[in-house]
Amino acid sequence: MKNLKLEESSLDQAREHVLFHHQEADGWVTFAKKERSGAWKQYHYRPEELASQMPNWLGENVYFSQNTFYKPQRRIENIRQLRALYVDVDCHQLNYDPKWVLGKLELEVFKKTLPDPNIIIFSGRGLVCIWLIDPVPYKALPLWQALQNDFCGKLEYVGADKKSIDATRVFRVAGTYNSKSGIQVDIQYRHEYRYGLRELQSEYLPELAPSQPKKPGRTAKVVHLYNVRNLHYTRLLDLVRLINLRNYHVQGHRELLCFLYRYWSYCLTDDASDSLQQMLEFNSEFKEPLKEREVIRATRSAEQAWRAKSNKQANEEAIQKGYPGAGYNLKNTTIIQWLDIQPEEQEHLRTIIDSHEKRRRKRERDKLAFRAKRGSISRGEYLEKQKDKTEDRLWQLQQAIKRHPEANNTELGKLLAVSEGYIRKLKKQL
Template sequence: MENLKLEETSLDRAKGHVLFHHKQADGWITLARKEKSGAWKQYHYRPEQLASEMSEWLGEDVYFSQNTFYKPQRRIENIRQLRALYVDVDCHLLNFDPAWVVGKLDLEIFQETLPNPNIIIFSGRGLVCIWMLEPVPYKALPLWQAIQNYFCEQLQYVGADTKSIDATRVFRVAGSVNSKNGQEVVVQYRHDYRYVLRDLQGDYLPELAPAQPKKPGRKPKIVHLHNVRNLHYSRLLDLVRLVHLRDYDVQGHRELFCFLYRYWSCCLTDDTADALEQMLEFNSEFKEPLPEREVIRATRSAEKAWIAKSDAKANEEAIAKGYPGAGYNLKNATIIKWLEITTEEQEHLRTIIDGNEKRRRKRVRDKKRVTEKRREQGVVAREEYLEQQKDKTEDKLWQLQQAIERHPKATKAELAKLLGVHRSHLYRLLKQL
C-alpha cells in the first residue's frame, strides 16, 4: 500500500507541475522520455490531454516542453506560444549543492539583477529556474532569445548551461526520477505571477530599446545582436515556407536548404547539437531526404562557420580581407540565385526578397497609407462614391420624369433650370429615360 501511495503522490506532483506551467495553453505540448537503451521517445498532446496521459509516462527520465507548438513537431519554426524563460544550472559540475545555490541566488541575484523565478526544478543533480510569461507568439522569438541569453549569462557563475536555452527545450517533470542518481525530481513553487516579456526587456535589457534619440555611430552590441538574431529567424522561417511552397520537392537544392537551415539555427540558438537535430528532422520532411550521414557531412561547414563567427581572431582576419566578419554573410541576391527563388515565391517570403519585390511592397504600403489618409479626411472609397453617384442619377431621372409630366411644353433650357443641372447633363439624363 505504501508503494501505491508513493506512486499516486508522484503522479499528482507530475500533473500539478505540467498543469501549473501550461495553464490555459494553446498548441501542442511535448512529453518525452529517454529509454534505458538510450533512445529518445516523444509524443505531443493538447493541454487538456496532459493529465490523463501522464500516468503512462511517469517513471525515469521524463521531460516536457516549456513552450507550445502549432503542430505536433518540436521544431523552432513551429513555436506557437513562448510561455517561459529558463536557465538550466548544472551546479553539480562545480561541486555546488543545489539548495546552497538557491540561497546564494536569493541573496545575490533574484529581485535585483533578475526577477524572482516562479518555479525552481530540483532535477536530481542540478536545478532549473523558470520564469513564467504571459504567452507571446512566435514573432517574439528574437526578443525572447535575447532576454533568455541575458538571464543565462547572469547565472553562469553558478554553472548555468549555455547550451540549454533554445525555445524547444524540455525539462524534467516533478515526480519523475533522474536515473543518473535515483533522485526524484522536486519542484519548488514560489509565485504564480506571469511576467510580461516587454516589461522584462525594459527592466533588465533597456539597451534593446534605447529611450534616447538615435545618434550617429555604431549601435550598442546587444541591440545589434538582437537585430541580427531577428534576421536569422526570419530567414529560417522563409526557408521552411519555401520548402512548403515547393511541396517538399527540393531535388537539386537539398544540401543548400539543409546547410542554410543548420547555419541559421546555430546563429539563432547558439546550440550546435540542437541545430543539427532540427536540421535532420527538416531534411526528413523532403519528398526524397538525403541520407543522414551524407547530410551531416555536407552541412558540417555550417557549424564550423558559426564557431568562427564567435571567434575574435577569425573575425579580425575576415575583416582584414574586406568581409563584414567571419561566418557566412549572405546577401539576398545570393540566396535567391542559389535556391532559384521565383518572383511569385518571393511574394510569400518575409525577408529573402529582391529589389523588385521590395519596391512592389512599398507601392502597396504607400497606396494603403494614401487610402487610410483619404478615409481620415472623409474621402469615400471609389465603390462607395460610384454607388452614391448612381443614387443621385436615379433621383435626378425621377425628378426629370416628374418635371416633363407637369410641364409638357417646357424647353430643354427650362427643364435644366427646374432640375438645377447643366444643359449637357440634362441631355445625358434624357438619353436614359
C-alpha cells in the same frame, strides 16, 4: 500499498507541475522520455489532454516542453506560444550543491540583477530556474532569445548551461527520477505572477527599446545581437515557407537548404546538437530526403562557420579583410540565386527578397495608404490589410493596459516603445 501511495504522490506532483506551467496554454505540448537503451521517445498533446495523459509519463528521465507548438512537431519554426524563460544550472559540474547554489542566488541575484523565478526544478544533479511569462507569439522569439542569453550569462558563474536556452527545450517533470543520480525530481513553487516580456526587456535589456535614450557607457552590442537574431529567425522561416511552396519537391537544392537551415539555427540558438537535430527533421520533410549521414557530412561546414562566428580572433581577422565578421554573411541576392527563388515565390517570403520585390511591396503600401487617405477604402479595411503588422502590438497593448490600468497613452507608449499617437490608433482596434 506503500508503492501505490508513492506512485499516486509522484502522479500528483507531476500533474501539478505541468498544469501550473501550462495553464490556459494554446498549441501542442511535447512530452519526451529517454529509455535506458538510449532511445528517445516523444509525443505531443493538447493542453486539455495533459491531466489524463500524466499517468503514462512517470518513472525515469521524463521531460516536457516549456513552450508550445502550433503542430505536433518540436521544431523552432513551429513555436506557437513562448511561455517561459529558463536557465539550466549544471552546478554539479562545479561540485556545487544545488541547495547551496539556490541560497547563493537568493542572496546575490534574485530581485537584484534578475527577477525572482516562479519555479525552481531540482533536477537530480542541478537546478533549473523558470520565469513564467504571459504567452507571446513566435514573432517575439528574437526578443525572447535575447533575454534568455542575458539571464543565462548572469548565472554562468554558478554553472549555467549555454546549450539549454533554445525555445524547444524540454526539462524534467516533478515526481519523476533522474536515472544518473537516482534522485527524484523536486519542485519549489515561489510565486504565480507571470512576467510580461516587454516588462522584462525594459527592466533588464533597456538597450532594445529604441525610443529610450542610451545610458552613459552602454554599447549597441545587445541591440546588434537582437537584430541579427531577428534576421536569422525570419530567414529560417522563409526556408520553411519555400519548401512548402514547392510542395517539398526540392531536388537540386536539398543540401543547400539543409546547410542554410543548420547554420541559421546555430546562430539563433547557439546549440550545436539541437540545431543538428532540427536540421535532420527539416530534411525528413522533403519528398526525397537526403540520407542522414550524407546530410550531416554535407552541412558540416555550417557548424564550422558558426564556431568561427563565435570566435573573437576569427572575427577580428574577418573584419581586417573587409568582411562584417566571421561566418557566412550572405546577401539576399546570393541566396535567391542559389535556391532559384522566383518572383512569385518571393511574394510569400518575409526577408529573402530582392530589390524588385521590396519596391513592389512599397508601392502596395503607398497605394493602400493613399486610398485610405482619400476615403476610397474604409479605415477598417485598411487596418484589416495591415493586420499582420499590428497584431503583435495590439496584444502587447492589451497586456500593458491589463498590468497598468491607470496608465495614460503617453505612459503606455513608453512601455511599448512607440509614440502616444500610435497608442491611440491601436486603441481604436481593441
